[in-house]
Amino acid sequence: MHLPSHLRIALLVLSGAGFSASAMAQQTTRQQDTLQEKPVSPRALGEVIVTAGRKPVTLDNVPSSVTVITGKALENNMKITTDITEILSREVPGLAPGSQTNSNVGQGLRGRQVLIMIDGIPQSSPLRNGEVDMRSIDPAVLEKVDVLKGATAIYGNGATGGLINYNTATPKEDRVIGGRTMINMTGSLTSLKNSVGGRVGQMLQGRYKKFDYIVSGVAEQTGEYKDAKGNLVGPNYSLGETDTYNAFAKIGYQINRRQRLQLMYNYFQSQQRSNYTLVNGDITKGIPATGVLGTPAGVPTGSRGNHNLHLVYQADSLIGGTSLTADAYYEKRDDIFYVSAGRFEGGDGQSHTLDKKKGVRLMFNSPLSNRAAFNGTLSYGADVMNDITSQPLVDGRIWVPEMNMFNYAPFAETQWSLWKDLILKAGVRVERVSVRVDDYTTLRLTNANGSTQSPSIFVKGGDLDYTATLFNAGIRYNRLPLFMPYFSFSQGFSVADIGLVLRDAKVNDIKKINTEAVLVNNYELGFVSETGKLRFELSGFISTSRLGVDMIFDPQTELFNVTRTPERIYGFEAALHYQVLSNLSLGASYSFLEGKADTSRTGGSYNVYLNGRRIAPPKVTGSISYRPVKDLEIGLQYLGVNGRNRFEKNAKGVYSGNEGKVKAYNLVNLNASYKVTPRTLLTLGIENLFNEDYFPARSQWFMQPGFYAKGKGTAFNVGVAVTY
Template sequence: MGKFFTLFALLLLTQFAAAQSAVTIAGKVNIASNEPLVGVSVRIKGTSEGVVTDVDGRFSLQTQRPLPVTLVLSMVGYKTEEVKVTAPVSALSVTLSEAVEELSALVVSASRTPETLDETPSSVTILPQKALQESMIVTTNLIDILSNQVPGLAPSTSTSSNWGQTLRGRPMLIMIDGVPQSTPLRNGSMDMRALDPAVIERVEVLKGATAVWGNGAAGGIINYITRTPKKDDPFSSVTELGTTGSLSSIDNSLGARISQMVYGKLDKFDYVVSGIYEQTGEWKDAEGDVLPPTYGLGETDSYNAFLKFGYNWMPGQRAQLSYNYYSSEQKTNYVSEFGNYDEKRKTAAVLGDILGVPQGVRANHNLNLRFEGEGLPGQTSYDVDAYYQSVDNVFFWSNDFVNGGQSRILSQKKGLRFAFNTPLLSSAVFASDITYGLDLLNDVTSQPLVDGRIWVPEMNMNSLAPFTQLKFSLWKDLVFKGGFRMEKVNIGVEDYATMEMVNHQTGGTTESFSVKGGSLSYNAYLFNAGVRYNKFDLFTPYASFSQGFSVADLGLMLRSARVNSIAAINTEAIIINNYEGGFVSKWKNLRLEGVGYLSTSELGTSGRFVNGVYEVMRSPEKVWGFEGIADYRILDNLSIGTSYSWTEGKLDVNDNGSVSDAEDVYLGGERISAPKLTGYVSCSLLQERLSLQLQYTGIRNRSRFEQNERGSYDPYKAPVEAYNLVNLAASYRVNESTSLRVGIENLFNEDYFPARSQWFTQPSLYTKGKGAAFNLSVNISL
């Protein structure tokens, strides 16, 4: 990669030589009552260049772009405004009005450059900071937060693992500021809890297969965007102190949390520094029994350290260094006492001798150096970043290994990315720009046991991916997008031997195979295209086609090998075709959105157990479904909303292009989730000092499979019975700086088995969900 780092250095040096006289645009943003608005995003349309308003609603933006330019002013809860600026101005005044749909104002990164949702011809869910903070009143578990708020995301597992929690029936790529947390080479499904939600500014969920960010986004992308200062003050702080516990049985359930964040801006320099520690007590089900430790979150110590330093070293030029460390390990004296699915007897926790080491995230490191700005020839803006990510996930003790053992997934990623955006033409009728760049990635992943035995050998992947994306609009209402990405991937695997495993069905062990390694090469050419028509608020339609690329959990296939060479294993990568059509409708205080989708692939990686041995099925797959969303503001201080998600999928077993034949089968629960219904009621009282919100998540029935010859259900194929969960979040603002918060999780103490416990059928995960629990906290902002 040496020549690319040289190119990177040369690119930065050119910026010092590109200094030009800057134009200043300054002003103030108010609401209708003439009160200033803090935190409004003010950016130049079609670029990443922008600032936010200070506590007085003021902003000052310097640009080297030739005038005229169009400013886009946006903020959650307010309608986006565009203002054309033809000359330098020092007292521009803009008034923003309240909007029904707060998401319309947000800027997303669906195309690797900032854009509004109105420019995105596909389904996107944004969780702004306000929504995250409301959810954190109830729980800090990101798996629960996202499941409750993202249509199309499978039900929460109520554990530390998001295995079986797919997005539209396929695995998703988890990222922090664009840095991949997922390890598609060996997906251990512990990537959703990659950081503490307190350091997240917003979450962007791009649904449907996409190649925009590379390998692994078969079902879409979840991108955690971390905090940046929103005030111009040199020093601000947020302190949170809290305690948690069970309402079904308080004994030994108390936990504690402390969070401290400081941030500010000093001339050209800005910073965010955060430290968080959380310790949970025993987690209990609705009957007051301790939940078993497998993937458990009870008695867990979690640490999060976050640093972000930014320096605007020239007008329109920014350098940024960020680092995040996250660890979450369970330290308990309980062991699992297995239950029985057929007898509906839950797996329980009993005191016992703990085998192995604490399970969980030993350490997740993310280091990112980014340079962004403009001033290149042709008014080109750029975004260049170099990153390093390292994770060590330790799993629970398992008797599936001969003599028992614990596996761990080790992964290190080093990447370098270049993205450029060049405007091509801009007029009152037609505007266009092109985004292009190159991604470089080295990913080394393995899955050994803690004691040193090798389950999945080290896989060393190098990938190179150039890409381009063209966007143009007619009369600012009809937006077209289309793009291309090439994936060139090489993976090296050393010779290895599969492990002997205990076959609990036969009582014996599986045979070990010596497997000859080698090199695997993939070349994929991926396309996307979409259109959106924004003329009428009452009906804004969009449609898109996009392709995704995934190496399909190569490690899972290597560890399950029954041949003596990787050349004899079907390790062909998956190309996913995603078709989507939807609409957004706004009328007064009502917003509706509906979307239908179809996802196909010539290969799959669904699993099944045959005589107690896990096998990977590579038959063609078809997944389809729809999502509906409605939000309505009844009064200025009272809003309601709901969403419904339905997904279905089948295997084309005989590979004839149809999934309606008798031999074709439905995909199991590890891929296709039961339907999900969500809702909320949110209100503010006492002159907005008191905020209340009820959150509802209902999982519906799904039954697609017959019982086996034993009169039971095979793993992944059991029915899911409906259950309903209600959470309560309340916040009272004592004064300008202090708020008291009370959250009740599972308000009505629903006694239930989560969806994964139901469809998996195996005693290791046949655990109940969390019973009623409280979260009390005080938040002090200075």
């Protein structure tokens, strides 16, 4: 349903799912103390600690646009849904809307690839970007999420659009043992039948002498997803009928007051086990994809398993006041995709990406000057990583051969505070990448009639070597709270989804394939304004690259082909937060994005719009948080996705893949919590409160009948949490 115009306008003025300091950006506190938190003043928003950079800094000392989703904001969102892709889309301006599936296809950041990390461990693989990396961990074990927007050399390879770092929880208890038990029930309010699901979570934490620990386990099973009319949402990649498990442990040892050792492990699995087979939608008639009872082909889709192991050693006050952070990590994941019926020689095929990373990082931070008027630091070190990625079919056939990457990157970054108000930052990073690919043979692709669309080709392997020197610089002036401007220039680097190019090879030697890396230049200009209880931020940006990686649909072969052309992307984001009363806060955000490619390669004629897979439609977010009495908290969230129509219909009278017209839709969510006793909290979440009947943006621009699924209708999430 469509909102009345007066309600829509009111909600646009309301608040803050996506402030640059994020969702009211309150400091992280214990979950059991949620209703005891005092409101945060606008000035305190800038004091939030950002840890996605090479060293922790306060938000007001960052000369670029950053979003910090705090533990409080995460908890409020989890009253409605535990889908991290949906949470991020509500909270982060510049991030494309979610699709309510286990895939984040098209959910880029400012039109480019985003690097997903857990405590700095890369979850994304630029070698074969399967776009399933956002759902890498359960949000229940996160303390906060840092989002750095725009190309960044901070962590290097793969961060051409920015990075999202999931910061895992740390122990808050000073006792030997404390904990929290959470039980939730979910379901559809448009059709309860078979839609009911449940979730159980248990967390324990504590300290004993020099040791501290936190352990957590979560199990969740969703029921069928139903749309606004009570019909089954198309099961292709749907999060309906999905089993999710997360096991997390973190153990720390305080060697002495200057040295600490910490070990973290997280396991995440999320697979759909549906009782339905897909019934394709009819895009021309507006008929959505759905399902009929039956056993789906292939194995369950989703994350079969994602393992992260992380060891960190920290030492402070070394020679000259230098601090050291040294860490080693191991990551292994297996993600299963849907069955492609009749696409491969011999019939159907179902692929999965196998990714294994091992890495070490060494970073020193040294003070250069401690004077009040001239305070400066230097961070320097190196990242070393080995990433082995492939995309075979589950029956053993090789679609994308194994790619073995060794990445070595020394870096240095300095930050200065001059006269307390002038912030200067500059850095350099040198990427040295070598990718080894053995000889392989591409798979012959066929159409529904068995005719060859792409022949099988033997390709001679070899080594692909890359070297890139990346720079970043920024300046910010904080003297006047009413106008605190900043400017930044940053470069990003990615090996540009080599696997996608290799599997579509049309030549017999890897050296003849255009596997050149993507180098992005990002320019950003913005300001923050604070007056009284109001905080406002506006930023504009331009992102350019001599070569991009875009997926263009060929209506003749019905295949997606990779194009490498110059690109320019630009846009702006605005956000505000207003603390109306001590118990009432409002805010709002708006983000706009546009991009074009220079298909003629003339060096200045950007003549073709980038498609929906890259450029999201304008997005509005809003929320209101109100605490009428001490133990009761109520919140409303608004997400408005505007329309986008940049392309003409093809010769068949329909839009080509990734170029579909997006019609606007508006969603409102409700969350509430009530503390019935000092240790017992009841929660309620209502998703799509006004039962909007809509297709998510990806369903519209993707133009694939199997993915032309509607969004969820009104759904509920009720829970109880007991702390002890």
